[in-house]
Amino acid sequence: MTAFIDIVLSGIFHAAVLFLLAGGLQLVFGVQKIVNLSCGAFYALGAYFGITFVNFSIQQGASPSYLLALILLAGTLIGLVGPLIERLLRLVYQREEGFQLLLTFAIMLVLEDLIRMIWGATPMTLGNISMVYGKLNFASTTLPVYKALVIGSSILLALALGWMLQRTNFGRIVRATAENRRMSEALGVNGVWINVAIFTLGTMLGTLGGALVVPTSAASLDMISEVVVEAFAVVVIGGLGSMRGALVGALIVGLLRAFAVYAYAELEFLLIYLIVILVLIIKPSGLYGKAAE
Amino acid sequence: MTLKFKLIIVFCLALLCSTPWILSPYYMTLLLPAVAYSIILLGFNLLFGYTGLLSFGHAMYVALGAYTVAILTSRVGIKSMELNILGAALVCFLISIPIGLLCVRYVRIFFGMLTLAFGMLFHSILFKFYDLTGGDSGIKVIRPNLFGVDLSQMDKTNFLIGPFFYYSIGLMVILAFVMWRIVHSPLGLHLQSIRDNPRKAEYLGVKVHRFRLIAFVISAVYGGIGGALLVVPVGLADPELAYWTQSGNIVFMTIFGGFNNFFGPIIGAFAFIGLKDQIVSQTQYWRLVLGLVLILLVVFLPGGIMGLFKTKKTAARSQEIS
Amino acid sequence: MTPILESKAVSKHYGVYKALQDVSLQFFENEIVAIVGPNGAGKTTFVNVLTGLLKPTHGEVTFHGKSIAGVGPVKLAKLGMARAFQLVQIFPQLSVQETIIAAVISQRNLQYNFWSSVDSQAELTERALEVAAIFNLDKKMTRQASYLSQGEKKLLDIASAFALSPEVILLDEPTSGISTSEKRGIMDTLMTAAKLAGIKTMLLVEHDMELVAEYSTRIVALAEGKLLADLPPNEFFNDPELQANIIGKRVNHA
Numbered sequence: 001m002t003a004f005i006d007i008v009l010s011g012i013f014h015a016a017v018l019f020l021l022a023g024g025l026q027l028v029f030g031v032q033k034i035v036n037l038s039c040g041a042f043y044a045l046g047a048y049f050g051i052t053f054v055n056f057s058i059q060q061g062a063s064p065s066y067l068l069a070l071i072l073l074a075g076t077l078i079g080l081v082g083p084l085i086e087r088l089l090r091l092v093y094q095r096e097e098g099f100q101l102l103l104t105f106a107i108m109l110v111l112e113d114l115i116r117m118i119w120g121a122t123p124m125t126l127g128n129i130s131m132v133y134g135k136l137n138f139a140s141t142t143l144p145v146y147k148a149l150v151i152g153s154s155i156l157l158a159l160a161l162g163w164m165l166q167r168t169n170f171g172r173i174v175r176a177t178a179e180n181r182r183m184s185e186a187l188g189v190n191g192v193w194i195n196v197a198i199f200t201l202g203t204m205l206g207t208l209g210g211a212l213v214v215p216t217s218a219a220s221l222d223m224i225s226e227v228v229v230e231a232f233a234v235v236v237i238g239g240l241g242s243m244r245g246a247l248v249g250a251l252i253v254g255l256l257r258a259f260a261v262y263a264y265a266e267l268e269f270l271l272i273y274l275i276v277i278l279v280l281i282i283k284p285s286g287l288y289g290k291a292a293e
Numbered sequence: 294m295t296l297k298f299k300l301i302i303v304f305c306l307a308l309l310c311s312t313p314w315i316l317s318p319y320y321m322t323l324l325l326p327a328v329a330y331s332i333i334l335l336g337f338n339l340l341f342g343y344t345g346l347l348s349f350g351h352a353m354y355v356a357l358g359a360y361t362v363a364i365l366t367s368r369v370g371i372k373s374m375e376l377n378i379l380g381a382a383l384v385c386f387l388i389s390i391p392i393g394l395l396c397v398r399y400v401r402i403f404f405g406m407l408t409l410a411f412g413m414l415f416h417s418i419l420f421k422f423y424d425l426t427g428g429d430s431g432i433k434v435i436r437p438n439l440f441g442v443d444l445s446q447m448d449k450t451n452f453l454i455g456p457f458f459y460y461s462i463g464l465m466v467i468l469a470f471v472m473w474r475i476v477h478s479p480l481g482l483h484l485q486s487i488r489d490n491p492r493k494a495e496y497l498g499v500k501v502h503r504f505r506l507i508a509f510v511i512s513a514v515y516g517g518i519g520g521a522l523l524v525v526p527v528g529l530a531d532p533e534l535a536y537w538t539q540s541g542n543i544v545f546m547t548i549f550g551g552f553n554n555f556f557g558p559i560i561g562a563f564a565f566i567g568l569k570d571q572i573v574s575q576t577q578y579w580r581l582v583l584g585l586v587l588i589l590l591v592v593f594l595p596g597g598i599m600g601l602f603k604t605k606k607t608a609a610r611s612q613e614i615s
Numbered sequence: 616m617t618p619i620l621e622s623k624a625v626s627k628h629y630g631v632y633k634a635l636q637d638v639s640l641q642f643f644e645n646e647i648v649a650i651v652g653p654n655g656a657g658k659t660t661f662v663n664v665l666t667g668l669l670k671p672t673h674g675e676v677t678f679h680g681k682s683i684a685g686v687g688p689v690k691l692a693k694l695g696m697a698r699a700f701q702l703v704q705i706f707p708q709l710s711v712q713e714t715i716i717a718a719v720i721s722q723r724n725l726q727y728n729f730w731s732s733v734d735s736q737a738e739l740t741e742r743a744l745e746v747a748a749i750f751n752l753d754k755k756m757t758r759q760a761s762y763l764s765q766g767e768k769k770l771l772d773i774a775s776a777f778a779l780s781p782e783v784i785l786l787d788e789p790t791s792g793i794s795t796s797e798k799r800g801i802m803d804t805l806m807t808a809a810k811l812a813g814i815k816t817m818l819l820v821e822h823d824m825e826l827v828a829e830y831s832t833r834i835v836a837l838a839e840g841k842l843l844a845d846l847p848p849n850e851f852f853n854d855p856e857l858q859a860n861i862i863g864k865r866v867n868h869a
Contacts, residue, residue, distance in 0.1 A: 109584030273414035480729040489706035498692030498721030
């Protein structure tokens with residue numbers, strides 16, 4: 001029973017982080033119709049910058065109990081590289097998808113080496129700082145409070161995103177543009193500004209994901225290409241372009257992975273890819289996506 | 294094909310064949326993967342440039358070919374290179390059929406995603422099933438016999454620069470010739486019609502799904518044969534061959550050489566490997582440089598290297614409008 | 616005389632919406648039939664059912680007596696029916712010659728030939744030239760399709776359909792997007808081409824009633840999913856009710 005709860009908690013934690021990354025992907029795909037292969041690099045950027053920022057702040061005298069706030073701040077700040085990358089991506093909006101994909105692949109390569117330049121090739125961690133919040137005794141097991149805080153933050157972000165998309169004017173404009181870009185531009189929406197805003201938001205969600213996860217794991221260059229495949233699994237299962245899909249997909253992938261790691265280590269990613277293939281065959285549009293062409 | 298063209302090809306081949314006397318052994322060992330990738334990319338471009346399908350999981354077939362050779366030489370004891378190549382081709386042929394049947398029903402991003410998923414599934418299998426695949430250590434490849442001749446006692450460098458080099462070139466020439474016939478044939482024309490307008494192609498009686506499958510399988514077979522060649526110099530088949538970023542590199546190389554041209558892939562293979570080698574020797578941040586190259590390519594020169602020559606030809610074609 | 620193409624009591628329902636109701640029509644050899652009706656009348660749905668793209672909810676569609684319900688475009692072409700659409704469809708990167716040859720290859724069942732060069736097969740290149748000449752494209756065989764003028768693209772689109780040597784050809788608004796002065800030119804070319812290519816029956820979905828009056832041998836009118844009229848032109852245009860229903864709705868057609 002303890003093992004089961006451990007798996008579920010672990011799965012939910014992983015899902016909380018994955019949701020942010022996948023959510024960013026969905027926003028960008030939904031509005032700009034671009035699949036961003038470099039999302040893993042943003043995730044890694046968030047992780048590395050999170051470490052630097054936290055270490056720096058603590059050196060400056062900040063109390064370790066500010067960890068969550070510092071992490072959230074770091075994730076948001078580094079997300080501001082978004083507009084720069086969008087400026088580059090802007091050059092291929094009119095092109096075929098293949099070329100857009102390739103450009104994001106190239107951006108991934110460039111960002112990886114930039115990270116290597118700044119932070120080096122060895123993985124980095126924040127040590128035990130996250131334990132400053134202590135542990136919770138939960139059913140028959142313990143859960144680090146930090147992880148609970150991350151899950152909570154992710155839920156809050158999801159709610160905020162949902163509110164933004166459904167209740168604000170900006171959100172309405174975003175949804176309209178995702179539905180029919182030409183129409184929304186004909187109605188006076190500034191396409192350029194929407195692109196910048198959405199891409200930056202998507203980037204920030206990715207960097208936040210990486211920042212939030214780093215106190216409990218490590219920042220490494222491998223993250224960059226590895227997390228892409230997981231995020232892509234979430235997006236396929238949930239349905240391209242759907243935020244709800246990102247949520248449900250993240251839960252499915254997160255829980256599946258936690259279960260697989262515990263039960264059959266060999267199966268870990270294999271199971272996920274099999275499910276991706278199954279979903280693509282049975283319902284290519286995923287759980288919540290629009291019908292495939 | 295004009296005479297001038299044929300002469301250029303003969304010249305390039307002659308040049309290539311004379312490289313053992315011109316280049317240092319170091320550069321010679323770069324030419325080997327270039328020849329192998331030429332074959333791989335020729336196959337890939339049948340699917341991409343001629344049929345319009347962008348696969349992000351092509352590395353899987355390269356790995357399949359490589360592992361087939363590894364298993365045949367070191368575990369089953371089949372040392373004939375010809376049988377190994379046949380084996381690699383056959384394995385890729387068989388496996389690509391069901392995967393292709395599934396994937397060609399989808400287009401564009403969904404095709405890319407499905408192929409990527411299959412590629413990573415294969416990578417997982419390679420990684421995890423240690424007993425079968427050697428896990429992340431891979432499987433050794435034992436030097437095969439060329440045309441029945443046992444060359445295992447030969448010095449490694451001499452073997453690679455000598456007999457194996459010419460063997461590879463010979464194979465590349467044969468496979469390039471076959472591919473040339475394919476793309477200029479009625480089948481090739483139907484593939485191109487599918488690329489340009491699948492719906493119209495259907496109304497002209499073109500069996501779109503079936504022909505996409507044919508292109509898929511042929512490209513997989515070429516990938517496997519290239520993988521077989523690729524892995525002999527290295528002596529090891531390892532799972533990273535199937536990682537999705539390798540598939541990304543395959544696309545990169547093809548675009549680099551020019552996907553709109555028959556010879557683009559070959560040029561791309563040689564140019565990319567040469568360029569990467571130069572960059573790696575200058576800086577540890579070669580990904581950055583290559584990434585920038587790819588960005589420049591995609592934004593300013595999507596036709597690749599051969600695209601530089603094509604602009605003249607296209608201008609001539611459009612000159613006829615008055 | 617047996618009809619070459621026939622719809623028997625064809626109905627198409629989408630849930631409660633009845634796109635087509637009980638449409639029975641027979642098409643014979645040597646006919647040029649115009650299919651007319653206001654937008655939403657079910658013309659497109661009918662044509663889609665007639666060409667095997669959609670399966671009827673009720674009723675049958677037969678070609679030479681054999682059912683073609685839902686056969687799809689590829690089978691349709693093999694059976695001997697070709698179709699061209701309102702929006703010009705070309706192969707942007709292929710030349711005029713290659714476009715037409717693609718059709719000839721299908722028609723002659725040569726598509727599995729992966730060894731002989733297309734250019735070296737006279738039966739392909741000569742046949743393509745023949746077809747192109749009918750449409751005045753024979754001087755432009757090597758021109759890439761995307762570089763043709765809009766009118767030429769339209770002709771190429773139709774030419775490639777003709778190159779299938781179909782018995783029946785169905786054209787969706789062949790003169791749409793063409794300037795008024797060129798419309799008759801296109802129609803004349805079509806008529807000549809049909810004769811030269813051995814087309815037995817031509818069906819045209821058309822909005823331009825003047826062209827319909829001039830070129831068709833029979834007019835089929837649909838309205839609200841039902842067959843409204845099936846008459847030769849002189850009777851059609853002399854019927855006051857039809858004038859009001861169909862022509863009346865055409866008042867501002869150029």
